[in-house]
Amino acid sequence: MEITLFNIRLVTNHENARNMSRTTPHTRQESASALVQALTELARTPRLLVALDFDGTLAPFVDEPLRARTLPEAKAALDRLQRVPETWVAYVSGRPLASLARVTEADDDALLIGSHGVEVRFGADGDDLELSEDERNRLARLGALLEHIVSNAPGAILERKPVGFGVHTRKLGAEHARAVHQAALEAAASVGGHLTVRDGKDILEFAVREANKGDGLQRLREHVHATATLFAGDDVTDEDGFAALRPGDVGIKVGEGDTKAQFRVADPQAIAGLLELLAEARERWAGENSVSSD
Numbered sequence: 001m002e003i004t005l006f007n008i009r010l011v012t013n014h015e016n017a018r019n020m021s022r023t024t025p026h027t028r029q030e031s032a033s034a035l036v037q038a039l040t041e042l043a044r045t046p047r048l049l050v051a052l053d054f055d056g057t058l059a060p061f062v063d064e065p066l067r068a069r070t071l072p073e074a075k076a077a078l079d080r081l082q083r084v085p086e087t088w089v090a091y092v093s094g095r096p097l098a099s100l101a102r103v104t105e106a107d108d109d110a111l112l113i114g115s116h117g118v119e120v121r122f123g124a125d126g127d128d129l130e131l132s133e134d135e136r137n138r139l140a141r142l143g144a145l146l147e148h149i150v151s152n153a154p155g156a157i158l159e160r161k162p163v164g165f166g167v168h169t170r171k172l173g174a175e176h177a178r179a180v181h182q183a184a185l186e187a188a189a190s191v192g193g194h195l196t197v198r199d200g201k202d203i204l205e206f207a208v209r210e211a212n213k214g215d216g217l218q219r220l221r222e223h224v225h226a227t228a229t230l231f232a233g234d235d236v237t238d239e240d241g242f243a244a245l246r247p248g249d250v251g252i253k254v255g256e257g258d259t260k261a262q263f264r265v266a267d268p269q270a271i272a273g274l275l276e277l278l279a280e281a282r283e284r285w286a287g288e289n290s291v292s293s294d
């Protein structure tokens, strides 16, 4: 059953139990009113970090990755949140940082975590991504093999990332996509050394350097000295983020699939509604507490 509360479409607990049989037994997905309550409490924390995945969470999926944009309602709510003192908005994505900066239309002082935690840009401060000779060699060998596979699979796209590759199969049929994934995995195994492999939505990713969204979240939290965090994401890689949350934080899974998140909503539209709610509560908190921006 889908219900509407404050314009937020939520998949209820009951629905989860019936349709999401793969949800792990220890997972609690709370009711819509519990989620609203949790956000209201979160809005009263002294230093609030709002960290969000981009694709499938803020922005609906599109065929051309660089055309993806945050839903207008979500963008407006994030702009409001960003203006509230003691409040930070950050994007935590698997996209390379340059791509993430472009699709989020981020300011120079934005907080961005790209490549699943490998790339970090906190305003002017960036992470120097110098690869070792071994990493460079493995990257080159893997690139040549994947290039060959993708060039023989019309519709598949090879995305070059700072520390790896993404093989996109969104435009392929399910069977064809599986064959391409299999070939790419075999190619990766032949390269040797440690490779991080991520199986996402219509994308298989390989990285020669290890980091995850949980690491990214941790760095953000330390950077802004957050006292509580909201994190939302839709994909399996976001589970590292949910696992890094602490008591008082709020984790929201978007869509179906196993999750460690406390709450679940149906789609980016629902996230936009929740961000509006949070922005309102946060502005009220700032007003009541005379928190000034200087």
Ligand SMILES: [Mg+2]
Binding pocket: 053, 054, 055, 056, 057, 233, 234, 235
């Ligand atoms: Mg996503």
